[in-house]
Amino acid sequence: MSSTALTWFARHEIRLAWREWLAMMTAGRRRRKRVAIIGLLVFAALMHLPAYAVIGRYADLQAPLDKSALIVITATIFLAWALMLSQAIESVTRVFYARADLDLIMSSPVRLAEVFSIRLAAIALAVTAMALLFSTPFIDVLVIGGGVRWLAAYGVVAAIGVSAAAVAIAVTIMLFRTIGPSRTRLVAQILAAIIGAGFVIALQVAAILSYGTLSRFAILTSDTAAAFAPDKDSIVWWPARAVLGDGEALLLLLAFGLVLLGAVMATFSARFAETAARVSANTAPAHHRSRARAFRSGSRQQALRWKEFTLLRRDPWLVSQSLMQLLYLVPPALMLWRSFSDSSVAIVLITPIVVMAAGQLAGGLAWLTISGEDAPDLVATAPLPSSRVIRAKIEVVLIAIGALFAPLVAALLFATPLQAAVTAVGVTIAAASATAIQLWFRVQARRSQFRRRQTSSRLATFAEAFSSIGWAATAALTLAIPAAALVSGLLTAAILATTWKISPRRG
Amino acid sequence: MVLAAANLDRPDTMKSDQSALEVRGLTKRYDRLAVDALDLTVRTGEFYALLGPNGAGKTTTLRMVAGLLRPDAGSVSVLGIDALNDPVAAKQITAWVSDEPMIYDKLTPLEYLEFVAGLWGIAASIAEPSARDLLASLGLEPNLHERCEGFSKGMRQKVALAGALVHNPRLIILDEPLTGLDAVSARHVKGLLGERVRAGCTVIMTTHILEVAERMADRIGVIAAGRLVAEGTLAELRQQNGKNDTSLEDMFIALVDTEAAAA
Numbered sequence: 001m002s003s004t005a006l007t008w009f010a011r012h013e014i015r016l017a018w019r020e021w022l023a024m025m026t027a028g029r030r031r032r033k034r035v036a037i038i039g040l041l042v043f044a045a046l047m048h049l050p051a052y053a054v055i056g057r058y059a060d061l062q063a064p065l066d067k068s069a070l071i072v073i074t075a076t077i078f079l080a081w082a083l084m085l086s087q088a089i090e091s092v093t094r095v096f097y098a099r100a101d102l103d104l105i106m107s108s109p110v111r112l113a114e115v116f117s118i119r120l121a122a123i124a125l126a127v128t129a130m131a132l133l134f135s136t137p138f139i140d141v142l143v144i145g146g147g148v149r150w151l152a153a154y155g156v157v158a159a160i161g162v163s164a165a166a167v168a169i170a171v172t173i174m175l176f177r178t179i180g181p182s183r184t185r186l187v188a189q190i191l192a193a194i195i196g197a198g199f200v201i202a203l204q205v206a207a208i209l210s211y212g213t214l215s216r217f218a219i220l221t222s223d224t225a226a227a228f229a230p231d232k233d234s235i236v237w238w239p240a241r242a243v244l245g246d247g248e249a250l251l252l253l254l255a256f257g258l259v260l261l262g263a264v265m266a267t268f269s270a271r272f273a274e275t276a277a278r279v280s281a282n283t284a285p286a287h288h289r290s291r292a293r294a295f296r297s298g299s300r301q302q303a304l305r306w307k308e309f310t311l312l313r314r315d316p317w318l319v320s321q322s323l324m325q326l327l328y329l330v331p332p333a334l335m336l337w338r339s340f341s342d343s344s345v346a347i348v349l350i351t352p353i354v355v356m357a358a359g360q361l362a363g364g365l366a367w368l369t370i371s372g373e374d375a376p377d378l379v380a381t382a383p384l385p386s387s388r389v390i391r392a393k394i395e396v397v398l399i400a401i402g403a404l405f406a407p408l409v410a411a412l413l414f415a416t417p418l419q420a421a422v423t424a425v426g427v428t429i430a431a432a433s434a435t436a437i438q439l440w441f442r443v444q445a446r447r448s449q450f451r452r453r454q455t456s457s458r459l460a461t462f463a464e465a466f467s468s469i470g471w472a473a474t475a476a477l478t479l480a481i482p483a484a485a486l487v488s489g490l491l492t493a494a495i496l497a498t499t500w501k502i503s504p505r506r507g
Numbered sequence: 508m509v510l511a512a513a514n515l516d517r518p519d520t521m522k523s524d525q526s527a528l529e530v531r532g533l534t535k536r537y538d539r540l541a542v543d544a545l546d547l548t549v550r551t552g553e554f555y556a557l558l559g560p561n562g563a564g565k566t567t568t569l570r571m572v573a574g575l576l577r578p579d580a581g582s583v584s585v586l587g588i589d590a591l592n593d594p595v596a597a598k599q600i601t602a603w604v605s606d607e608p609m610i611y612d613k614l615t616p617l618e619y620l621e622f623v624a625g626l627w628g629i630a631a632s633i634a635e636p637s638a639r640d641l642l643a644s645l646g647l648e649p650n651l652h653e654r655c656e657g658f659s660k661g662m663r664q665k666v667a668l669a670g671a672l673v674h675n676p677r678l679i680i681l682d683e684p685l686t687g688l689d690a691v692s693a694r695h696v697k698g699l700l701g702e703r704v705r706a707g708c709t710v711i712m713t714t715h716i717l718e719v720a721e722r723m724a725d726r727i728g729v730i731a732a733g734r735l736v737a738e739g740t741l742a743e744l745r746q747q748n749g750k751n752d753t754s755l756e757d758m759f760i761a762l763v764d765t766e767a768a769a770a
Contacts, residue, residue, distance in 0.1 A: 289652050295621045295631035295638070303625025307611070312612035314654070375609040378670065382626040383599035424557050 009115060013122035020094075021126075033269035039458075044137060051137035059145025061244065067226040073240040074503030078137070081160045086196030088127040088168030093188045095123060117269040120169055127168070128161030149245030155254055156242045161470040162257035166264040174270050177332055300384050304392035305399075308369050312400070315447070348479050351423045352472035354408055358467025362401050364450075366438035369393040372447035394435055419479055426475030433467040433496055463499040470495060525587055527551045527678050527709035533571060533581035535733075541567045543733035544581070549711055549726075551586070554704045556724035557713045560763050564733035565713040566606075566660035568679050572711075573603040574677035585678055599627065602671035608663040612656035616642050616666045620673045627674035634673060641669040645695050668696060672703070679703065683711040685719060697723060710762065721755045729759060731766035 022033060061069065105115055135157045142150035171191070175184045230236050242250035281428035296306070312319060370393050373379060379389055405427050413420035441460035445453070470492025528549040535542040542564045549555045549642060557649030559565045568575040572583055574594045583590040583597075590597035598697060610619055642651060645665040650658070655666060664687055671679060679700070685693045700710050701723065714720055720727050721741060729737040730743075741755060748758045 290615045290618065290654065292617075292652050295624065295635040297631040298627055300626050303622055306625070307614070307622045310618070311613050313610060366546060374611050377573075377575060377603060377605055377609050378623065379626070380575050381598055381601065381603045383595045383628070385595060385624065 005040055006114060006118060010118050014125070017122055028304055042096040044133070047137040048140060051141045055138050056141050059142050059150070061146070064232065065142050065240070065244070067229050067232065070232070070237050070240050071225055071229055073243060074237060077156065077160065077239045077243065080131070080157070081164055082195050082198070083133050084127055084161055084164035085168055085234045086192040087130060088123065088165045089172055089188050089195070091127060092168050092172040093185055095119065102311060107321075113269045117265045119263050120165075120269060123169065124162050124165035127165040128158055128436075131157050131161040131164075140467050150243075150247045152245045152247070154252050155250045156239055157251040159242075159250075159257040160239070162254075166261040168256070169268060170264050173271055177271070177440040184364070186368050252426065265357065300382070301388060301395070304379075304389060305396050308393060308396040309400075311447070312365075312368065312396075348410065348476065351419055351426060351479060352476040354405065354423055355426035355430045355475045356468045356472035358401055358405055358427040359434045359464070359471060362397055362431035363405070363434035363438060363464040364453075365397045365400055366394070366435040367453045368447060369396050370438050370451060371442045371445050371453070372437075372450060373444070374447055390439065394439070397435050401427065420479050422475050426471055426478075429470050430471040433471060433492075434464050436496070437464050437467060437499055437503075440500055459499070459502070463495065466495050467499075468490060518750065527550055527586055528572060528586070528711065529584040530568070530572065531582045531584075533568065533583065535567050535571060535576065536579055542571070542578070543731055545730075545735060547728065549709060550716035551709055552704065552707050553709055553725045554700070555711045556720035556727045557728035557730060558712060558715075558717065558720060558727060558759055559700045559713070563730045566682050567733075568665055568730070569603075569682055571712060573601060573680050576605070593752055600677040601615060602674065602676035602679045602683075603728050604664075604668055604671045604681045604684050606686045608660065610655050610663055610666050610670070613654055614652055615650075616647055616669065617651050619666055620670055623670040624673050629674050635638065637667070637675070638673050641672055641689075641699075642666075643667055644699060646692065649719065661689055661692050664688060665692060666695070668699070672699070677707060677708060681709045681710065683713055683715065685714060685716055688737070702743070706722055717755045717759060728754070729762050731763055736766050737762050 020034065065073070106112065132154065139150060139153045139157070142153060142204070172184070172188055175187055175191075179187060238249045238253055242253050296302075298306070371388065380386075382389070409420050409424045409427065412423055437460055470488065474485050474488040474492055477488050526548050528547065530547040531546075532546060533542055533545040534540075543608070545564070545568060547568070557565050557569070567576065571578045572585070572590070574590060578591070585597040585601055588597045588600075590601075611622075614622065620638035620642070621631075621634065624631070624638065629637075642648060643713075645668065647662065647665055647669070654665060657665070664684065668681075668684060671681075681700075681746065684696060688696060697719065700712075704710055704725075712720075712724075724741075726738065726740055727744060728735055736764065737747060739747065744755070744758055745753060748761065750758075
């Protein structure tokens with residue numbers, strides 16, 4: 001393949017990546033392109049405010065740093081790397097499963113190793129570009145507050161982006177080879193979520209077990225962490241030194257990232273072709289058989305509820321997408337467990353976390369049951385009013401939320417009955433609100449589009465998030481400052497009312 | 508084969524002199540007029556083929572009849588039931604099959620039919636043997652307990668068709684049901700529909716396979732630009748066309764060309 005052809009293919013890959021991203025941002029509506037770009041710029045500008053709040057006070061940091069500071073910066077960089085790795089694993093999996101051009105490429109008269117090298121490089125570029133986009137507000141704040149030396153942080157982001165992409169490619173191809181194409185999608189999805197959330201959760205769990213607090217900084221800034229940390233000259237601190245403007249460390253980091261990517265490309269580009277061939281040969285899912293049993297008798301609503309529960313139960317990919325939010329419940333659950341032997345006031349923190357998780361989970365489940373209907377014609381031509389169909393679907397969401405959160409509320413009941421009651425009410429209201437928002441903004445979609453559900457209505461996504469946060473805050477304030485809870489509750493109700501007012505399904 | 512007559516609590520609408528479907532002044536406009544004040548009558552126990560070029564308004568018409576689309580104007584009566592004012596009663600005796608089979612990937616064919624029977628309120632003791640017979644008659648017996656996610660388009664279409672028949676409808680509306688079916692499967696489907704018609708059921712079907720319309724339909728309607736431009740038995744259509752030995756394909760093309768020229 002000539003260099004012109006390779007350049008042409010690289011351009012093709014970048015164009016595809018750009019259009020996929022744009023389609024995600026605009027829900028596939030090309031007319032929204034300008035709005036999406038303007039929205040993104042506004043969002044990026046607005047992100048400078050929270051970035052300033054989070055990171056602004058660190059702009060004056062100068063080398064040399066003490067061990068605690070080095071640990072915090074390194075852990076933050078590692079967290080960013082974990083998040084990028086999570087994103088990169090998803091990108092690589094998407095290239096295998098979602099691109100319809102594998103047959104075309106593999107039947108074309110080109111050397112597959114070369115073509116797939118470019119595809120791997122394009123994935124690395126896309127992951128790095130996304131990382132740079134999200135880190136820009138934070139780095140800008142540091143540059144404005146602390147000087148141009150912080151520009152080195154862009155180089156660090158690029159280096160960790162490239163290395164995350166390289167590791168993601170290696171991990172995904174190894175998964176394909178060890179567990180096969182049909183299981184890789186699910187496992188990669190779960191792995192991506194666990195990697196993304198795992199680091200923060202692990203720090204929180206360690207903090208709870210050691211100090212009884214949910215703060216992850218408790219562990220990072222502790223004397224124990226400093227005692228176990230390597231010497232200041234260690235290679236482990238290169239990323240932290242590079243962020244602070246150490247040119248030598250930055251160049252070494254960039255070189256390491258590029259060498260790693262090069263090694264992965266050299267090792268895996270040929271296998272990528274082989275793996276792609278195996279995926280395209282396995283596009284039809286494995287034949288799952290279900291146990292034979294007699295038909296059940298029941299009402300029409302029971303038939304609908306049975307169908308929804310069966311579909312949820314049988315789609316581990318969708319369930320994993322929804323249940324990943326429950327990972328964040330691990331630390332509060334652990335804290336609850338600790339509170340039985342220790343009357344820590346921090347237990348109050350459990351309520352808002354649980355309420356928020358219930359709202360978010362209910363939103364996902366409500367989208368799946370209400371909007372994600374794979375046989376809309378069948379349900380629409382069934383002899384029952386649409387209100388009864390909707391009612392059955394809402395019941396499924398509320399039953400699922402009830403089943404998932406009841407054990408946690410019951411455990412809380414033994415610790416503090418009042419808090420258990422507040423949490424139960426909060427969970428119910430948050431779940432009902434999220435379901436209502438999905439109902440007002442319902443669209444006709446296939447369940448497989450779940451990953452892109454947020455893009456179908458930005459308004460619904462924001463309303464759902466604000467509603468969950470609002471009810472979580474209201475529940476927490478009810479326990480701490482009841483008068484403030486009234487204000488918070490009224491504000492959240494106003495958000496819901498406004499959302500209903502501007503929703504397409506009003507009336 | 509058992510084609511179970513479901514013991515349903517239905518209005519007594521089966522009268523030989525009654526129309527299975529009466530459509531009057533049916534109108535639907537999107538960006539352009541899709542269906543233009545259409546009048547259509549289909550008799551009880553009749554196999555009616557609705558033909559027309561792409562974009563003629565066939566699917567829109569049938570979707571309005573099935574209760575999937577609200578017309579801008581006009582009326583739809585299914586076996587004497589006003590389908591616009593009492594859609595639930597009309598849906599109880601109607602089945603709809605689209606060209607794109609919409610089934611649940613994670614259910615098996617039997618589970619899908621169990622769900623459909625549940626939605627139509629059919630007792631399990633009646634639905635189960637009927638479902639098994641229908642699936643067997645469509646050649647799906649080896650796949651009864653396999654999830655539909657690995658099925659070909661033809662197999663999915665057969666599952667959708669079995670779902671439409673499991674509640675023993677009086678009016679079956681099919682939009683291109685033979686799309687994606689191999690010759691053997693198409694013969695199974697045609698046989699099944701023929702049996703239903705002989706049992707007194709009414710079938711309305713759109714198709715681009717004119718040979719199917721020619722061989723199976725009692726009457727044929729040709730729709731163009733949202734209007735019914737010709738209707739009758741094959742012999743009547745030939746008579747209207749003034750050529751007794753012409754094929755349906757030739758007549759169809761002539762009718763559509765005439766309409767296109769007039770437009």
